[in-house]
Amino acid sequence: VTVAAQNDYKARLRSTASAHRVLSVYGCTNLSFQGLRYESNSSAPTTGGSEYLVHVSAATGPSTDIEFKNCIFGDSYYQDTIKVNGTGVTRIYFRGCIYFNNNPGVNIFDINTVTNVDIEDSIFFQDYAGSGRGTVGIGTGSGAKGMILIKNSGSTQVSQTFNIRRNVFFSYQGASDYGFIQLGEDDNAFYEVTDCTIENNLFISDQSSRILGVLGIKDCRQILYRANTQVGNMNVGSFGVAGFFTKQTGTFTNPGCDDLRFFNNIWADNTGNMVKFSAGDPADTTNLQTDNNVYWNNGSAIPNGGRVLEASMDSNAILTDPALPNVPSSIQYPRWNNSTNHFPSG
Secondary structure, rough: OOOOOOOOOEEEOOOOOOOOOEEEEOOOEEEEOOOOOEEOOOOOOOOOOOOOOOOEOOOOOOEEEEEEOOOOOOOOOOOOOOOEEEEOOEEEEEEEEEEEEOOEEEOOEEEEEEEEEEEEEEEEOOOOHHHHOOOOOOOOOOOEOEEEEEEOOOOOOOEEEEEEOOOEEEEEOEEEOOOOOOOOOOOOOOEEEEEEEEEEEEEEOOOOOOOOOEEEEOOOEEEEEEEEEEEOOOOOOOOOOOEEEEEEOOOOOOOOOOEEEEOEEEEEOOOOOOOEEEOOOHHHEEOOOOOOOEEOOOOOOOOOOOOOHHHHHHHOOOOOOOOOOOOHHHOOOOEEEEOEEEEEOO
């Protein structure tokens, strides 16, 4: 079944004063949603069971082969914008979409205890002022969390096989202890995420607010991070521009991280203000590989704090200017205009 807008983005599924949720996909197979807009508003309820804006679940049976293509998701005012969860949920695809403005304390994506999810060719950003939402805890512990979270909250090891590729992430306005992508978050005795490829993405640091870094990993294995570009001055505080890699400290004996691979990436700060490259105790990670990456701090030395991932570990490190343009002081957000039926670019 294909559910498509006759004219892209002019068909909207919108929250009401009685329900925040606009779409539930339970126990379905072979569905494609195309050219639709999913959005909430400040008058939608923020209590009760109608929380996630879009929910793909195994609540009534397996949900398989579900595609969202060329859609727009945002704003969201209650819980995660998109929740994909439940054993029996597999082969879920998000392609060519725009996502913005998750609610404080939660994520745009919460992908939990599922298999085979792809997020491709999409744009992620946060612009709360543009929605009249003020600062919503930007750069503090009470801000919105990351843009993509993949984890396993169940009691058995399930979550595996994910691809995050060819996306653009920018204008992070979230919590100071989250980044663009987070793998693993809960307290379990097993690996939360197995087999995740993050490739060919662009991460633009155009905000002054605090951020954990590009990538956070807790208790995951077989993570391949390759051919990604991070450009701009990232305000990481005690974390690192590449991210934070660790094991959760909790009730269980958590496994830590295993088989993390970083190949052919670019980490570039044209301002020369890179203060820390990564964070995390090397003892929490086994079998880490890094090779043939570009590191640039406007000619200044790449910081080395003896953490889990450092440029000094890369025997083929490239320490020359990648000639990337400076991040502009203001980026025009790709918001759809209902009056002109265009994006700002036309």
